[in-house]
Amino acid sequence: MKKIGIVKDELFLKHTNGPQHPECPERLESINSMLDSSGLIKKLDLLDPVDATVDQILSAHTEQYFNKVKDTKGVDVYNFDPDTSSNAYTYDAAMRGSGGFLSSIDKVLNDELDYSFAFPRPPGHHAEADRAMGFCFFNHVAVAASHLLSKGLDRVIVIDWDIHHGNGTQHIFYDNPNVLFFSIHQFPFYPGTGSLDEFGKGEGEGYTVNLPVPPMLADADYNKLFELILTPVIEQYKPQYILVSAGFDAYFVDPIGNMQITESGFAQLTRYVMNAADKYCEGKLSLVLEGGYNVMGLASITKLVLEELLEINTTEILLPEDFRNLEFVIEGVLGTYSKYWKFD
Numbered sequence: 521m522k523k524i525g526i527v528k529d530e531l532f533l534k535h536t537n538g539p540q541h542p543e544c545p546e547r548l549e550s551i552n553s554m555l556d557s558s559g560l561i562k563k564l565d566l567l568d569p570v571d572a573t574v575d576q577i578l579s580a581h582t583e584q585y586f587n588k589v590k591d592t593k594g595v596d597v598y599n600f601d602p603d604t605s606s607n608a609y610t611y612d613a614a615m616r617g618s619g620g621f622l623s624s625i626d627k628v629l630n631d632e633l634d635y636s637f638a639f640p641r642p643p644g645h646h647a648e649a650d651r652a653m654g655f656c657f658f659n660h661v662a663v664a665a666s667h668l669l670s671k672g673l674d675r676v677i678v679i680d681w682d683i684h685h686g687n688g689t690q691h692i693f694y695d696n697p698n699v700l701f702f703s704i705h706q707f708p709f710y711p712g713t714g715s716l717d718e719f720g721k722g723e724g725e726g727y728t729v730n731l732p733v734p735p736m737l738a739d740a741d742y743n744k745l746f747e748l749i750l751t752p753v754i755e756q757y758k759p760q761y762i763l764v765s766a767g768f769d770a771y772f773v774d775p776i777g778n779m780q781i782t783e784s785g786f787a788q789l790t791r792y793v794m795n796a797a798d799k800y801c802e803g804k805l806s807l808v809l810e811g812g813y814n815v816m817g818l819a820s821i822t823k824l825v826l827e828e829l830l831e832i833n834t835t836e837i838l839l840p841e842d843f844r845n846l847e848f849v850i851e852g853v854l855g856t857y858s859k860y861w862k863f864d
């Protein structure tokens with residue numbers, strides 16, 4: 521069995537965006553009760569998360585924006601945008617979310633853990649350097665990628681399979697070849713970014729790889745797209761660390777997304793990133809929860825994903841018999857990215 525560290529904390533349950541909001545504490549409560557009732561919690565290393573330092577947050581965010589979030593500490597409600605608001609605990613929860621993810625990564629780097637998975641709230645990938653949006657305040661995966669660069673790494677890949685485009689992460693590293701940002705996302709869809717016209721700029725040109733896809737794709741479709749597009753990019757980039765923005769809102773009954781990914785599909789994506797990490801970067805792999813709004817589904821998906829990471833299961837990656845429905849997607853992506861990467 522692999523040694524898997526997970527990050528969870530009571531503070532993550534205290535942040536709310538207000539009543540009747542899909543990004544609610546029940547999301548993590550559902551995962552927590554599954555961990556207890558399944559006995560999985562006994563097979564995992566439960567990490568004791570620490571808060572991020574101010575400098576760690578400032579590696580991805582502006583000081584002015586950081587102070588704006590900090591000023592909401594203890595304030596009942598502050599609306600950052602129409603669907604993103606803080607309460608008295610949001611600042612503390614976001615600091616511990618980033619810090620917890622970082623401490624799990626340090627343990628993977630030191631070989632104390634094989635892989636890690638952090639379950640913070642609020643989530644992170646929509647947070648821009650200078651503003652909150654899309655339920656996100658501090659961009660945990662961006663803080664993590666910056667942390668790895670500060671440790672001397674110069675090829676970190678972020679794989680974002682949340683159904684929404686990770687606009688914040690993309691923009692923070694848009695001109696930086698040391699962080700390759702790959703995102704598969706429903707398009708057009710919130711937040712509107714992530715088209716094939718966005719491929720990085722300056723020294724970072726070609727190091728943003730967007731895979732905008734139509735709705736209703738199934739498990740095998742995602743696997744096929746990963747095999748055809750992501751695998752050659754990983755092979756050529758040779759990442760030293762794989763970070764995953766693991767949203768679960770491409771789930772087939774998610775109330776926000778419109779994909780057809782099953783629990784097994786997420787286990788297959790997990791198997792894919794494990795295989796890639798084992799093959800190209802000595803198993804250096806850490807995942808962080810982003811979206812996912814079907815409360816029961818979050819528990820059942822997380823169960824299979826953790827069992828995959830622990831290697832209690834070894835799920836076979838299924839490929840479609842027919843992928844004609846994907847041809848126009850593949851042609852578009854290859855048309856843009858063949859300039860930067862070699863595809864077979």
Ligand SMILES: [Zn+2]
Nearest residue numbers: 682684769811
């Ligand atoms: Zn999402």
